[in-house]
Amino acid sequence: xxxxxxxxIEQKWRKRWEDEKTFKTDLKNxxxxxxxxxxxxxxxxxxxxxxxxxxxxxxxxxxxxxxxxGYDVFEPMGFDSFGIHSENxxxxxxxxxxxxxxxxxxxxxxxQLKRLGALFDWDRQVITSDPDYYKWTQWIFIQLFKAGLxxxxxxxxxxxxxxxxxxxxxxxxxxxxxxxxxxxxxxxLAQWFxxxxxxxEKLLNNLETIDWSQSTKLIQRNWIGRSEGAExxxxxxxxxxxxxxxTTRPDTIYGATFMVLAPEHExxxxxxxxxFSEAVRDYIAQSKKATELERSQxxxxxxxxxYCLNPFTNKQVPIWVADYVLGIYGSGAIMxxxxxxxxxxxFAKRQGLKIVKIVSGGVAQEKAYVGxxxxxxxGQFNGLNSQEAIDTMSDYIEKNKFGRxxxxxxxxxxxxxRQRYWGPPIPMIFCALCAKKGDGEKAKDRVVHPGWYAxxxxxxxxxxxxxxxxxxxxxxxxxxxxxxxxxxxxxxKCGKTARRETDxxxxxxxxxxxxxxxxxTEFKTKAFDQKITKKWLPVNSYIGGNEHAVMHxxxxxxxxxxxxxxxxIDFEEPFNKFRxxxxxxxxxAKMSKSRGNVVxxxxxxxxxxxxxxxxxxxxxxxxxxxGDFSDRAIAGVYRFLNRVWKLLLGLGKGTQVSASDKLNxxxxxxxxxxxxxxxxxxxxxxxxxxxxxxNLASKxxxxxxxxxxxxxxxxxxxxxPFTTEELWERLGFLKEKGSVHHQAWPISxxxxxxxxxxxxxxxxxxxxxxxxxxERSKIDRFATGDHFVDYKREIETLALSSxxxxxxxxxxxxxxxxxxxxxxxxxxxxx
RNA sequence: GGGGAUGUGGCGGAACGGUAGACGCACAGGACUUAAAAUCCUGGGAGCUAAAAGCUCGUGUGGGUUCGAUUCCCACCGUCCCCACCA
Numbered sequence: 056x057x058x059x060x061x062x063x064i065e066q067k068w069r070k071r072w073e074d075e076k077t078f079k080t081d082l083k084n085x086x087x088x089x090x091x092x093x094x095x096x097x098x099x100x101x102x103x104x105x106x107x108x109x110x111x112x113x114x115x116x117x118x119x120x121x122x123x124x125g126y127d128v129f130e131p132m133g134f135d136s137f138g139i140h141s142e143n144x145x146x147x148x149x150x151x152x153x154x155x156x157x158x159x160x161x162x163x164x165x166x167q168l169k170r171l172g173a174l175f176d177w178d179r180q181v182i183t184s185d186p187d188y189y190k191w192t193q194w195i196f197i198q199l200f201k202a203g204l205x206x207x208x209x210x211x212x213x214x215x216x217x218x219x220x221x222x223x224x225x226x227x228x229x230x231x232x233x234x235x236x237x238x239x240x241x242x243x244l245a246q247w248f249x250x251x252x253x254x255x256e257k258l259l260n261n262l263e264t265i266d267w268s269q270s271t272k273l274i275q276r277n278w279i280g281r282s283e284g285a286e287x288x289x290x291x292x293x294x295x296x297x298x299x300x301x302t303t304r305p306d307t308i309y310g311a312t313f314m315v316l317a318p319e320h321e322x323x324x325x326x327x328x329x330x331f332s333e334a335v336r337d338y339i340a341q342s343k344k345a346t347e348l349e350r351s352q353x354x355x356x357x358x359x360x361x362y363c364l365n366p367f368t369n370k371q372v373p374i375w376v377a378d379y380v381l382g383i384y385g386s387g388a389i390m391x392x393x394x395x396x397x398x399x400x401x402f403a404k405r406q407g408l409k410i411v412k413i414v415s416g417g418v419a420q421e422k423a424y425v426g427x428x429x430x431x432x433x434g435q436f437n438g439l440n441s442q443e444a445i446d447t448m449s450d451y452i453e454k455n456k457f458g459r460x461x462x463x464x465x466x467x468x469x470x471x472x473r474q475r476y477w478g479p480p481i482p483m484i485f486c487a488l489c490a491k492k493g494d495g496e497k498a499k500d501r502v503v504h505p506g507w508y509a510x511x512x513x514x515x516x517x518x519x520x521x522x523x524x525x526x527x528x529x530x531x532x533x534x535x536x537x538x539x540x541x542x543x544x545x546x547x548k549c550g551k552t553a554r555r556e557t558d559x560x561x562x563x564x565x566x567x568x569x570x571x572x573x574x575x576t577e578f579k580t581k582a583f584d585q586k587i588t589k590k591w592l593p594v595n596s597y598i599g600g601n602e603h604a605v606m607h608x609x610x611x612x613x614x615x616x617x618x619x620x621x622x623x624i625d626f627e628e629p630f631n632k633f634r635x636x637x638x639x640x641x642x643x644a645k646m647s648k649s650r651g652n653v654v655x656x657x658x659x660x661x662x663x664x665x666x667x668x669x670x671x672x673x674x675x676x677x678x679x680x681x682g683d684f685s686d687r688a689i690a691g692v693y694r695f696l697n698r699v700w701k702l703l704l705g706l707g708k709g710t711q712v713s714a715s716d717k718l719n720x721x722x723x724x725x726x727x728x729x730x731x732x733x734x735x736x737x738x739x740x741x742x743x744x745x746x747x748x749x750n751l752a753s754k755x756x757x758x759x760x761x762x763x764x765x766x767x768x769x770x771x772x773x774x775x776p777f778t779t780e781e782l783w784e785r786l787g788f789l790k791e792k793g794s795v796h797h798q799a800w801p802i803s804x805x806x807x808x809x810x811x812x813x814x815x816x817x818x819x820x821x822x823x824x825x826x827x828x829x830e831r832s833k834i835d836r837f838a839t840g841d842h843f844v845d846y847k848r849e850i851e852t853l854a855l856s857s858x859x860x861x862x863x864x865x866x867x868x869x870x871x872x873x874x875x876x877x878x879x880x881x882x883x884x885x886x
Numbered sequence: 887g888g889g890g891a892u893g894u895g896g897c898g899g900a901a902c903g904g905u906a907g908a909c910g911c912a913c914a915g916g917a918c919u920u921a922a923a924a925u926c927c928u929g930g931g932a933g934c935u936a937a938a939a940g941c942u943c944g945u946g947u948g949g950g951u952u953c954g955a956u957u958c959c960c961a962c963c964g965u966c967c968c969c970a971c972c973a
Contacts, residue, residue, distance in 0.1 A: 228969085229969080229970065230970095269890090269891095270890070270891075270967085270968085273889075273890065273968085274889095274890090274968060274969085276889095277888090277889065277890090277968075277969060278968095278969080280969090280972065282972075282973090284973085300973080301972095301973070302973060303972095303973065304973080315973095350971085351970090351971055354971085378971090379971045379973095380971080380973080381971075381972065381973090383972085384972045384973075385972075385973070388973095389973050390973085391973085392973090396973065397887075397971090398971050398973075399973080401971095425887095463972075463973090464972090465969095465972055601967085601968085604968085605968095605969095638967095674898090674899095674909085674910070675898065675899085675910095676898060676899055677899085680891095680892090682898065682899090683897095683898075685897090685898075685911070687911060687912075688897090688898070688910070688911050688912095690911085691910055691911055692910080694925095695910085697925090698925095701925095739898095739899075739900085739909085739910095740899095740900070740901095740908085740909080742909075742910090743899090743900070743908065743909035743910075744908090744909080745909095746908095746909055746910075747908070747909065750909090
């Protein structure tokens with residue numbers, strides 16, 4: 056018998072599978088399409104890490120299982136190669152991103168991904184920095200522009216001084232840049248936005264209809280952040296102007312002792328009285344310079360000298376400007392209720408403002424009382440509890456035209472522009488001449504942005520020019536702006552000299568539609584083919600990390616909805632099923648270069664083979680929890696594969712015509728258990744079941760028949776594709792039946808699952824009274840009413856009447872009977 | 887501050903409300919070997935007991951529901967994750 060040599064086996068089958076196109080799926084003629092997607096990697100310089108193997112291994116194991124179940128599985132792979140991450144790495148290593156990407160994608164694909172034993176269809180790989188791909192990314196931008204979903208607006212935006220670009224709201228975590236952790240500052244800039252907020256309601260509601268990990272849905276729900284409340288207008292004393300505020304607690308309006316405007320608020324300076332306007336101006340200037348984090352440190356602010364009238368009481372309240380109020384949420388102004396809002400409370404304390412308690416139940420001494428209670432000091436509304444008050448007072452507001460009920464979202468429009476080099480140029484052209492005339496590309500039948508034109512489709516892609524000095528300049532424009540040849544372009548309308556948009560788009564736009572491109576890679580004249588798309592999308596199973604719960608997954612949903620509303624596709628959710636896998640850590644911490652605890656998968660593939668690595672990772676624990684990578688434990692799985700190898704090759708010719716009952720029962724149970732577990736991605740327990748069978752089978756070596764070996768190998772094959780194929784061949788199945796991966800998932804025969812005796816213990820009032828042995832198939836689990844039973848008769852009755860349970864036996868009522876498969880049955884009765 | 891998840895041997899983890907600890911790691915004893923490695927076999931929650939049998943206690947803590955709770959409910963403690971001046 057040969058020694059188990061996973062490296063030799065891997066190389067042999069990799070070549071053979073590739074040559075024979077064993078896993079090629081015919082997309083056009085597939086009968087049962089199953090789109091098995093996993094999040095594609097960005098090709099970093101460090102190479103694939105073990106977390107990728109975890110994600111791809113699990114997903115591929117599932118895909119292989121689906122294949123055995125008779126589905127035509129399409130499992131594509133590609134590279135998210137545009138973007139800041141690649142560009143920063145290129146800067147660091149002093150290479151050009153284009154050269155870098157060529158090198159890294161090659162390494163990822165040839166030296167790593169192809170070793171995993173996955174079903175990847177490399178004829179359809181997608182590389183987002185490839186002009187064939189980003190041509191269509193640009194095309195999608197234009198479609199959105201024409202639908203009025205891509206707009207240019209001047210707004211305070213997040214600027215990362217280190218990455219030297221603006222960022223989307225989603226890419227700022229607690230005031231810091233998601234990539235480099237620098238503190239972000241606000242800048243007022245004109246930028247391109249996607250109007251994702253148009254879809255806030257749909258993005259939220261559709262979550263009910265899709266089968267996603269609960270945790271992921273929850274993160275999205277929180278991010279969208281719907282809150283119901285009211286807009287209320289407070290007239291300014293001695294002026295026709297009003298200040299509009301948003302509040303979720305209109306019931307607390309009697310406690311509104313002052314108003315606060317964000318420094319960005321348009322009225323902030325305008326309403327300030329002469330005496331205060333200089334202080335206000337200084338304050339606004341100062342808060343503009345501060346980072347978001349600095350702004351959130353202390354409750355600073357200045358009085359404007361102006362007053363509002365509370366529409367409910369007509370009492371005057373002072374108006375302040377303070378940067379704890381955000382310019383971007385609601386209307387950028389609030390009514391402050393210090394007794395019942397902690398932030399207002401702190402501000403009031405600091406500035407010596409009045410605090411009036413209007414909700415009973417809490418004491419406003421050291422902190423605000425935020426909960427609910429009965430209204431006091433609230434005129435005609437006294438005595439109502441908070442919920443009632445919100446309803447009646449909201450109605451009152453609408454009736455008296457003080458304002459209206461409204462809904463606000465935390466979700467912001469998606470800022471698409473990036474002042475960087477390594478991305479698809481935004482395909483827009485600005486013509487100053489046309490702008491003067493009010494001409495421009497129409498969006499939804501009207502010119503929204505005079506002077507702006509989409510690049511005509513025939514001119515796509517707008518190629519990213521080669522630029523030696525591609526490093527970001529930090530002047531609020533992309534390095535592309537330094538290339539006169541690139542910037543200068545003829546106006547598509549008037550033909551005069553115009554200029555190109557020089558910003559590139561956010562990387563997340565590249566990845567927000569790549570799943571549409573995979574099945575359509577051969578179509579060079581369209582982004583995606585209608586027919587193929589209809590056949591293969593939405594994606595049947597998507598697996599990836601929860602770190603993308605907001606950004607990638609939210610953007611993909613939005614792009615899909617937008618394309619649906621343009622009637623380019625006929626579904627609005629891209630991923631019917633999404634599962635987030637857990638994080639693989641090492642030595643108790645997240646893997647990172649600085650910690651020096653990064654696991655290189657190649658080391659382990661070299662030592663134990665890819666089968667052992669992927670199987671080990673799936674064996675660590677529940678797939679959604681991840682776990683700690685252990686050098687030792689992987690050897691255990693390697694040993695297991697060795698045992699399988701020896702067991703099967705050691706059977707020789709001694710296999711029986713038919714397997715023993717014991718083995719039959721075991722293999723049938725294994726098929727059932729492994730199938731159920733694979734379906735719900737419980738890889739760890741499926742593997743445990745296979746090991747259990749292996750242990751048992753080792754003790755009954757001469758009870759095997761061909762059919763049992765066959766089933767055993769098929770069940771193991773999604774986990775260990777190389778090893779099982781080799782054994783399959785060596786045992787003579789290959790010639791006869793073709794690849795193990797082309798077999799059908801075995802059907803478990805119910806007679807072997809059920810025909811077994813169980814021991815029954817009968818307890819009466821908790822005391823053991825009797826035991827008996829009953830054939831398993833004759834009992835069924837049930838529970839019923841609440842009285843007495845002649846248990847021996849009842850068991851017989853049960854055996855005969857199957858699932859029906861009688862409530863009375865011999866004049867006594869059944870209390871409760873419970874059957875536990877393979878375990879002890881307690882029949883508990885009252886006397 | 888808000889939201890969520892989670893807590894079981896030395897370790898990773900199993901367990902439709904029904905024999906807690908499957909499977910694996912590590913460990914110990916044995917077989918093979920001159921010896922070791924590899925491999926194979928055996929063992930194991932803790933305590934009482936010389937040992938076996940047996941008994942007692944055991945799933946973060948305290949309550950509750952139930953004939954029966956690791957599982958369901960409530961409170962608390964610990965750990966982890968997401969969001970965070972979002973009114």
